[in-house]
Amino acid sequence: MKAVVLVGGEGTRLRPLTLSAPKQMLPIVGVPMIERVLGHLASHGIDEAVLSLGYLPDAFIEAYPDGRAAGVALTYAVESEPLDTAGAVRFAATFAGVDETFVVVNGDVLTDLDLTSLMVFHRQHEAEGTIALHPVSDPSAFGVVPTDDEGRVLAFVEKPSRDEAPTNEINAGTYVLEPSVLSRIPAGGRVSIERETFPAMVRDGCLFARSDDSYWLDTGTPAAFLEANFDYLARKRGPVVSPGLVDRGDGVLVEGESDLEGEVLGPSVVFSGCVVEPGARVEHCIVGRGCVVSSGAVLADSVLMDGCHVAADAKVSGSIMGPRSIVGQRADVRGVSVLGADAVVSSGTLVDGERVAG
Numbered sequence: 593m594k595a596v597v598l599v600g601g602e603g604t605r606l607r608p609l610t611l612s613a614p615k616q617m618l619p620i621v622g623v624p625m626i627e628r629v630l631g632h633l634a635s636h637g638i639d640e641a642v643l644s645l646g647y648l649p650d651a652f653i654e655a656y657p658d659g660r661a662a663g664v665a666l667t668y669a670v671e672s673e674p675l676d677t678a679g680a681v682r683f684a685a686t687f688a689g690v691d692e693t694f695v696v697v698n699g700d701v702l703t704d705l706d707l708t709s710l711m712v713f714h715r716q717h718e719a720e721g722t723i724a725l726h727p728v729s730d731p732s733a734f735g736v737v738p739t740d741d742e743g744r745v746l747a748f749v750e751k752p753s754r755d756e757a758p759t760n761e762i763n764a765g766t767y768v769l770e771p772s773v774l775s776r777i778p779a780g781g782r783v784s785i786e787r788e789t790f791p792a793m794v795r796d797g798c799l800f801a802r803s804d805d806s807y808w809l810d811t812g813t814p815a816a817f818l819e820a821n822f823d824y825l826a827r828k829r830g831p832v833v834s835p836g837l838v839d840r841g842d843g844v845l846v847e848g849e850s851d852l853e854g855e856v857l858g859p860s861v862v863f864s865g866c867v868v869e870p871g872a873r874v875e876h877c878i879v880g881r882g883c884v885v886s887s888g889a890v891l892a893d894s895v896l897m898d899g900c901h902v903a904a905d906a907k908v909s910g911s912i913m914g915p916r917s918i919v920g921q922r923a924d925v926r927g928v929s930v931l932g933a934d935a936v937v938s939s940g941t942l943v944d945g946e947r948v949a950g
Contacts, residue, residue: 593638593639593640593691593693593695593790594638594640594641594642594688594690594692594694594695594697595638595639595640595641595642595694595695595696595697596633596641596642596644596665596680596681596684596685596688596694596695596697596905597626597629597630597633597642597643597684597696597697597698597699598644598677598680598696598697598699599616599626599643599644599645599646599652599700600647600671600674600680600683601615601646601647601700601877602647602712603615603647603700603812605812605813605814606618606812606813606814606817606873607727607803607930607932607947607949608914608931608932608933608935608947608948608949608950609912609930609931609933610712611635611932611933611949612914612915612932612950613648613650613933613934614647614648614651614861614905615649615811615812616699616700617650617655617759618633618897619818619880620811620820620821620879620895621825621861621878622825622847622861622863622880622881623678624655625699625702625811625820626643626661626699626890627661627662628702629697629701629702629757630661630662630663630664631662631663631697632702632703632705633664633695633707634646634662634663634664635658636706636708636711637708637939638664638695638707639663639664639665639718640664640665640666640667640688641664641665641666641667642666642667642668642669642684642685642687642688642690642829643666643667643668643684643699644669644680644683644684644794645666645668645669645670645671646670646671646674646675646680649668649670652666652668653668654728656760656845660744665862667681667687667688668749668794669682669683669684669688670777671683673950674782675781675782675783676782676783676784676785677782677783677784677785677786677946678694678777678783678785678789679777679781679782679783680767681696681773681774681777681785682774682777682779682783684900685771685798686774686775686779687714687901690771690774691771692771692898693711693714693715693725693755693767693768693769693770693771694767694769694771695707695766695767695768695769696767696768696769697765697766697767697883698765698766699764700810700811701764701808701809701810701811702807702809702811702820702829703726703764703766703806703807703808703809704722704806704807704808704829705724705726705764705806705808706787706794706804706806707724707766707800707812709804710724710766710768710802710804711723711851712766712774712919713743713800713855714768714800714804717742717743717744717800718798719768719770719798719800720770720771720772720773720793720795720796720798720799721767721768721769721770721790721798721799721800722767722768722769722799722801722802723737723745723763723764723766723767723790723799723800723801723802724763724764724765724767724801724802724804725737725739725761725762725763725801725802725804726761726762726764726804726805726808727760727761727762727802727803727805728760728762730754731752731754731757731759731761731762732751732752732753732754732757733751733752733840734751734762734763734841735748735749735751735762735763735786736748736749736750736751736752736757736758736759736760736761736762736763737749737759737761737763737801738758738759738760738761738763739800739801739895739948741759741772742800743800743801744797744800744942745784745790745793745794745799745800745801745872746784746794747794748763748785748790748791748794748799749920750786750822761801761803763786764804765923767785769860773789773793774782775907776789776792776793777789783874787852791860792919807823807829809823814912814928814930815858815928816822817895817896817912818894818910818912818928819831820891821895822876822893822904825859825860825876825878826859826860827905836848837861837863838938839885842857842858842861843857843858843859844856844857844858844859844860844861844862845860845861845862845904846861846863847861847862847863847864847881848862848863848864848865849864849865849868850863850865850866850867850868851867851868852862852866852868852888853868853869853870854868854869854870854871854872854873854874854885854887855868855872855873855874855875855877856868856872856874856875857873857876859875859876860874860875860876860877860878860879861877861879862874862879863879863880863881863883863898864881864882865881865882866879866880866881866882866883866884866885867883867884867885868885869884869885869886869887869889870886870887871888872885872886872887872888872889872891872902873889873890873891874891874892875892876892877891877892877894877895877896878894878895878896879891879896879900880896880897880899880900880915881898881899882898882899883896883898883900883901883902884900884901884902885902886901886902886903886904886905886906886921887904887905888904888905888906889902889903889904889905889906889907890906890907890909891908891909892909892910893906893909893910894908894909894910894911894912894913894939895912896913896915897912897913897914897915897917897933898915899916899918900913900914900915900916900918900919901916901917901918902918903918903919903920903921903939904921904922905921905922906919906920906921906922906923906924907923907924907925907926908925908926910926910927910928910929911925911927911928911929911930911931911943912928912929912930913925913931913935914929914930914931914932914934914935914950915931915933915934916927916933916950917933917934917935917937917948917950918933918935918936919929919931919935919937920936920937920938920939920940920941921939922939922940923937923938923939923940923941923942923943924941924942925937925943926942926943926944926945927943927944927945927946928945928946929943929944929945929946929947930946930947931943931946931948931950932947932948932949932950933950934950935948935949935950936948936950
């Protein structure tokens with residue numbers, strides 16, 4: 593079975609990390625997000641995926657030159673211009689020759705959705721399209737989807753105010769679609785599946801939905817990106833799955849050889865080639881390959897990508913350090929700050945809830 597994976601967005605909410613890499617190539621505990629998404633699809637029988645590419649497409653093509661990732665065969669469909677969600681689905685599915693029931697997922701959503709049950713529900717109801725729903729406490733930032741007792745969608749309300757939302761069941765960004773849906777989408781321009789295609793299907797009574805309250809997270813903000821990483825440490829998504837990680841027995845997972853003379857407290861993950869000098873402290877962090885944490889530095893509740901350096905007596909808490917970024921001596925980075933690739937925070941500088949580009 594085939595899936596269309598939407599990965600064409602620019603990831604503006606995660607800048608400056610996404611100035612140099614698409615958000616779906618950012619690591620979730622050392623594994624690119626797209627591989628986490630594809631692995632979930634593979635576990636439900638999806639063996640082919642079309643990546644609908646727009647922004648920095650070469651990053652995906654170069655990462656998977658043999659056209660395979662996480663056990664799934666890949667096709668690359670590169671948009672020449674932004675086509676919005678429905679336009680992207682039509683373009684990618686047509687490019688890959690999709691001519692039977694297929695799945696659509698957003699490449700920046702991590703979920704344990706029971707996709708198999710969703711597909712069974714879709715077939716049982718002879719639906720043209722089926723939406724996965726997820727209950728949330730505040731639906732105002734999402735598309736809200738009320739249904740009748742049979743699961744037929746009654747309306748598709750995009751981002752209602754909290755007080756006016758007809759339900760707390762939101763569009764979870766996973767769809768099962770018949771190929772006939774493609775003929776509903778005009779070719780060659782921007783078309784929104786949420787604002788145009790789905791409302792038309794509601795009027796025709798052929799759109800259904802099924803709720804699933806399993807793990808679901810839109811990773812598009814810095815806070816959510818941190819949450820996605822730490823949810824693995826907290827075992828909210830089962831054991832951390834990354835080749836080569838070994839549990840020291842104290843909640844710290846390590847990969848390969850590192851020089852960890854400083855204090856490393858779990859739950860944490862330290863990838864290979866890292867140095868934590870004597871007098872340094874690392875707690876509840878994910879530390880990428882080849883990072884250096886100098887004497888007196890303190891790291892807490894943070895994600896460091898490969899090749900970072902935290903200099904002597906610096907502090908990094910609740911923040912994200914992009915590849916090869918540097919925090920100078922006695923600097924203090926806090927408050928969900930984001931450092932882009934090759935960013936430098938000068939010695940003695942306070943960075944609180946800020947974005948620092950490289």
